[in-house]
Amino acid sequence: MRAMSKLLVADLASHWKQGVAIVVLLMCGVATLIMSISTVRSLEASQDRYYSRYAFAHLWAPLVRAPEVLLDRLAQIPGVVRVSGRVEKHALLDFPDMLEPASARLISIDRDPQSEINGLVLRSGRLPIVCDQTEVVVSELFAQEHRLKLGDRIGANLEGKHEDLVVVGVGLSPDSIYLVQPGMILPNNRLYGIFWARKEKLSAAFQMQGAFNQVALRVSAEANVDNLKKQIDAILEPYGCTGVYDRQEQESHARLRDEMRELRTMAFLSPAIFLSVSAFLVHMVFSRLIAMQTEQIATLRAFGYSAVEIGLHYGRLVSVWITLGVALGIGCGLLLAVWLSEIYRMFFRFPEILMIWFGWEWILAVSLGVAVALLGAVSGIVRAMRLPPAVAMRSAGSQSAPAKSVTQLRLLGYLSPIGRMVMVRMLGNPWLTFFSILGMGLGMSLLILSSFMEKTIEYVLDHQFSRSQRQDLQLAFYEPRTQGGLHEVQQWPGVRRVEGYRSVPIRMRNGLRTDRLVLLGLEPAPELFRVLDQADRPIDFPLESGLTITGKLAEKLQLRVGDLVEIDWLEGQNRSIALQVERIYPNYTGPAAFLPKATLHELLREGDRISGLFLSIEPQDRQQIYRRIQETPAIAGVTDKHAALVNFRDLIAKSTGWMRLINGIFATLITIAVAYNSALITFSERARDLATMRVLGYRGSEVHRILLLELFWTMLMAIPVGVPLGYLFAYALVERLDTQSHRFPFVIDPRTIAYAITVMLAATLVCGWMVIRMTKRLQLISVLKVRE
């Protein structure tokens, strides 16, 4: 076997370029998978740890006011592990340099808030103490947005009384990973934050001594949650409780859950496709590489080497590459996972990250990938072995005459010998050509898969922010107001159009399925805030139209047109009503419900009231309008759609952007490796003919044309293969991204296809060029010395 070891080294050395392509292919497949799985597993573990270490609640109950003694009663319910009662109030903040109204949710804390339910994570500074000033810990994002420093004072309006709040710390909590101001649709960390203050101070300011208005509970793992909810509801009802809700209905958790779910889908599906594709490509490369070894195999057999020994030789050859590719892939994947986890840690603001290095999924997936790749080598060897050595030595590879069907093609008659060489070779070895095309097509499909989401997101944003929501500003009042508020705003200079809406927080129930959301009462034919169906047609709300819900809500509550649904009002009078679902509109937004405004008034037994306004304005009057808003005390909040859009883009870029970027890079690498490999194989199968032509007096550039033509044709034919495959993969991903809160439309922008083709073309050209550089150094003489 000594000689075989030498042969192994020689084979490795003479095929190092192909080796590089194989190693890169496997590395990319394995690295995306390991990166994704490790990142997601680590994030999930970190979220769990965050939730358990800071005692994230299982149940919440908002109420008007209850005495603290009630907490003992709640704690005694079997299944309840811990209870905490807090005072939570809203306060308008006074930032002299801001035109928009900023506000905060004030939350009461005790001496040791870090170990309370929904514990406070102190990021900097210290905890508030009871002294003659009111000290607060400010939520991290709000502090960052305002560049708050410890010791800063913020003026606040606590139910009419002005008070200066002193920032002594910056913190966060597991229940406010995402924070949206009540009445608003999108988070805005500049306009809304959380301030934690000592209970003593808040109770005094809001006349809540010995009382609370928000309960959070942790329950044991075995507890029957539905049962518990009923018991707690019963106890708290007299105190103005609008209903107990669980984690699934808690805003921050629900968003985080969907975010993680999307991440997980992206993390498992795309890399699985990536690894399958790269394993398949390696399979192809191996079987082709070994097909080119037919003569060497025959020679070895002629010397008397057994099938096992020869198999072992090639087995060792490919193992070297596989091992290298997998090892590099694991290394790269884990490194990237550490880096990505840190990025996500900052994004989700987890206090710490718990790295999970190891996952059975990836052991399984990597072994499968390796098996597929090895199979390619084995099938190649088996095929080479099946030929009798004598035949194999004589008819190595492409030396046989092309099939009749090819050579009799009319078309060939019109071509120059060079064109004919390309055509005859491509058509004469249809399987080889097919695999080259398939390889490039797969590379292209990965490019599409890794890049189409960007345009999909753009489509959704455009749908949401320009076609559906045509307002510039949304104003929310503290209290529902009469139409007078609308007329007043209409008079403001620069206001083009105003539309009032009535919004009521509700809980919708269908049997055991519930969802907390805002019921919107809209004008019969809204012009600014429009609800669109899937075909982008605006939906009207004539008086008789009844309850309209989105497809997502129907899915979540399992509702069909004509079903009766229970609605609990979570504001004001504590009542429930039943309504019939009149229309269900599938679209790309999350769960939402709409009524004609007048119908909503009727149900609420109220007059013509509005909760807020949608405004379209003259852009140049923005400042002036903001000043007006500032002068209008009834306005609790403003959402500037354009600012929100910027925030939203930023959010998306931060959340899934990195992972998409890395996948894009790997897809490009895979494409390059495939193109490079095609070029290499084309070249080595061609080397002899090319050298012959050079000897006959063909110029380098003329010979290169053959290579480039062949690569170019292969690429061209790969387009109709790659595009449908890309669509298929993208479709699978979109289907899987269908979460509870929203779904994505399946749109593939022509630009995505153009991008994939461009990358493919560039890769082909670059690889063609690299191979051409090899022909320049082509050893004319040595090629001619050896027999084919």
Added chain:
Amino acid sequence: MSNPKRTVFRALQLTKSYTMGDVQVHALRGVDLDLDAGEFIVILGASGSGKSTLLNILGGLDTPSSGSVRFEDHELTGASESQLTQYRREHVGFVFQFYNLVAGLTALENVRLVTDIARDPMGASEALALVGLRERESFFPAQLSGGEQQRVAIARAISKRPDVLLCDEPTGALDVKTGSIVLEAIAKINRELGTLVVVITHNAAIAAMANRVIYLSDGQISKIQTNATVISASELVW
């Protein structure tokens, strides 16, 4: 040769050496040589004596380490890659031991590969007719015998009406009978077109066909023998 001597190749003090690690291999050690138009030259010598090296340098496939080669009024030493390509394209025809036909092209198309780029080629069919393969022109290399393939290679080499035809062991892979058919084809080109022909061989008998026989040994010319009479391939005693 009745017409006055016209020197086609003039080589002066040609050397070629390869450095392999610490070892220097001297393939040619100072070769002086004049080859005239219309001559039939045979190069004989032991394996490794530098025959192919010399032929490749004459054909512009390789460059000498020192010394100079002139082809008519072209200085080959120091010529650029593209000048050498141009030289091969216009003046040289090659025939190799292993035919080197393009497998995907028919006999005729293999010849057309050359006629397409030559300045004053003969017709591809005409070239095949010269080697007696007119009726095989639509065959692919794999469908031809070794001798026929070699004749296609010769047809391809001469179709551009080259000034020199360089053959490196053209009969090396062929049996006696086929070999003599191939040699006859080469001799015919020499006779009818007046092409300077250089044939490398291991078969001393072939030397009888040559005007001059050059003996190479260890990178040097050990002897040049001029034949008073030249015999045809069919008269060779192998």
